[in-house]
Amino acid sequence: MTKFGVYIHWPFCKSKCPYCDFFSQVRNDVDQDSIVDSYLEDIAFYAQKTGHREVTSIFFGGGTPSLLSPQNIERIISAIDNNWTLSTNAEISLEANPNTQTPSLFTDLHHAGINRLSLGVQSLNDEELKFLGRTHNSTQALNALEDIVKTFDNHSADLIYTLPQQSDKIWQQTLQQILTFNLKHLSLYQLTIEEGTFFAKKGIRAMDDEASTEMYISTTELLEKNGYLHYEVSNYAQPNFECHHNLLYWQGQDYVGIGQGAHGRLHINNHFFATTHPRNLEELSSQERAEELLLMGLRLCNGINKNDFKQICGLHFDDFINKTHIKELEEAELIANTPKNLRITPAGFLVMNKIIEELI
Ligand SMILES: C[S@@+](CC[C@H](N)C(=O)[O-])C[C@H]1O[C@@H](n2cnc3c(N)ncnc32)[C@H](O)[C@@H]1O
Ligand code: SF4
Structure with a gap:
């Protein structure tokens, strides 16, 4: 569902x-x-x-x-x-x-x-x-x-x-x-x-x-x-x-935000919108969406499912990500990368912000 x-x-x-x-x-x-x-x-x-x-x-x-x-x-x-x-x-x-x-x-x-x-x-x-x-x-x-x-x-x-x-x-x-x-x-x-x-x-x-x-x-x-x-x-x-x-936030699903200070993310007719109070909808590009998915998804211990990533933003995960840095981070055991998934390792969580910077 x-x-x-x-x-x-x-x-x-x-x-x-x-x-x-x-x-x-x-x-x-x-x-x-x-x-x-x-x-x-x-x-x-x-x-x-x-x-x-x-x-x-x-x-x-x-x-x-x-x-x-x-x-x-x-x-x-x-x-x-x-x-x-x-x-x-x-x-x-x-x-x-x-x-x-x-x-x-x-x-x-x-x-x-x-x-x-x-x-x-x-x-x-x-x-x-x-x-x-x-x-x-x-x-x-x-x-x-x-x-x-x-x-x-x-x-x-x-x-x-x-x-x-x-x-x-x-x-x-x-x-x-x-x-x-x-x-x-x-x-x-x-x-x-x-x-x-x-x-x-x-x-x-x-x-x-x-x-x-x-x-x-x-x-x-x-x-x-x-x-x-x-x-x-x-x-x-x-x-x-x-x-x-x-x-929902970490996995890039849709949500509505109501009230001052709230924001939302919505797919409507194959377009993707960021919403802010009151009732503003601003379309996001696939690249913007992909960056957001990476930023949010890597917070999860299970990391990012590459199939879901493609479905949500339309870009192939392996094309979007910085390939040189991914190799280095894998060798340092800060991330684990499989054909299906990319996640930060427990040691990587301690330097999560640096990892995200390098991957984008
Ligand atoms: C949006 S706040 C609202 C919670 C509720 N108003 C309260 O104060 O009990 C959600 C949580 O963010 C955490 N939080 C807020 N500012 C923080 C900060 N600067 N560093 C770490 N945690 C923070 C607090 O644990 C807080 O309960
Ligand atoms: S943590 Fe922030 S939101 Fe919660 S009571 Fe204090 S000022 Fe209000």
Whole structure:
């Protein structure tokens, strides 16, 4: 079955975290209902462009979409179902921040149609949470984790590590604690200092490469020992619990992006479009599409399927790629190249950005 997803961006947060460069605003005067009205119009607009499709995943991301009322979430899900068709086993994820928790939040979200909850835990150490400018503490995060495993069958948590001077001991404690919840999925991000953020302005530096590499290796080993598959650079899942929506991005499938800061990718009548808010469609060339597929696909541990690549962008993978560099990278065991597939090896992941530069 062809996969097709809808991403809903809710660009508002209770406060701005000093490391975050995602599109988000801190506002108290949000007229939620009328913004959602405009989202419903956007959904109808894109449905007219794509024609009928079966929606296999919806992802409410942000910002902080757990600030959206369950009624508005329900309105959005119904509109998606009415304008396209929602697959009976569609994955419907929402990112929640522990600072938005109310006693009935998760049950209400579940009733509204959410079947996968991803919690922004970031750390289970109060000092680290403070450093990260989070407005929740470890107790709130642990309570929220307990609630999500009670309420949902499919769940995930985001953690950030390789903080400056982070001790491996504290990181291991956080990991051991998170493992006790037996979450189906974990996203473990190394802190990046993004231009324009408060951290960048303050001159905060990421951990040095050698130390962060060691942490990355030991983290992956621990997760694999505990039954998680490392399927994308920063993502780990119990078997069959990969995030199907995010796989759409990494595998170059179609998705619609709704809301300020959201973008989409759509095949319409053999033309390929990048979409941006509000309702802009810009055609991409095969070369542009191929570069994007390479950039996204190499993040996956299984890498790029060359047949799918040809089907999606129309170019032969082996013609598109830099052949001299491919040989060198193969000899250095940084990539594995077969007639069907190209992937980055575990050692290669540590220098992924360099590899991608050389391959294009
Ligand atoms: C779009 S954010 C939204 C999550 C939600 N608003 C929250 O804060 O809990 C998704 C995830 O990206 C990660 N993230 C954001 N900025 C990052 C950075 N500079 N370095 C590493 N991870 C980052 C965090 O783990 C965060 O949970
Ligand atoms: S990390 Fe989450 S809560 Fe913090 S500013 Fe970014 S989107 Fe908002």
